[in-house]
Amino acid sequence: MVNRFDVFLINLDEVPSNDPKNTRPAVIISPDELNRNVNTVLVAPLSSTRAQYPTRIPINFLNETRYVILDQIQTFDDTRLVKKIGEIDDQARSTVVERLLELFS
Numbered sequence: 001m002v003n004r005f006d007v008f009l010i011n012l013d014e015v016p017s018n019d020p021k022n023t024r025p026a027v028i029i030s031p032d033e034l035n036r037n038v039n040t041v042l043v044a045p046l047s048s049t050r051a052q053y054p055t056r057i058p059i060n061f062l063n064e065t066r067y068v069i070l071d072q073i074q075t076f077d078d079t080r081l082v083k084k085i086g087e088i089d090d091q092a093r094s095t096v097v098e099r100l101l102e103l104f105s
Contacts (some may be wrong), residue, residue, distance in 0.1 A: 003032055011023055029073065044070050045068075048066055057099060
C-alpha cells in the first residue's frame with residue numbers, strides 16, 4: 001500500500017511500460033484515505049535543485065539535502081509508481097503539512 005510521505009520513483013514515460021526509461025523521485029502527499037480508495041496519488045517532486053522559494057522544503061533524504069517542490073504538485077495513476085525508495089522524516093512531514101495548509105487556506 002502507498003502511504004502519505006513515502007518517496008517513490010515515478011514513471012514519467014509518455015506511454016507507461018514495465019521498463020521505464022524516465023523516472024523521478026516524488027513524495028506522496030495525498031492522504032492515506034485517498035490512497036486506499038482511489039487509483040491515483042498526489043505527489044510533489046523531490047529534487048536537488050537549490051532554488052530558494054517558500055514552496056520548496058529542504059529535507060535530508062538519503063544523506064543529502066533534497067527539496068520537496070510543493071509548487072509542482074501532480075496527480076498520477078498509481079500504476080506509474082515504480083519503486084518505493086524511502087520516506088521523509090517526522091520534521092519534514094510537519095513542515096510539508098504546514099506549508100500545504102498555507103498554500104490552500
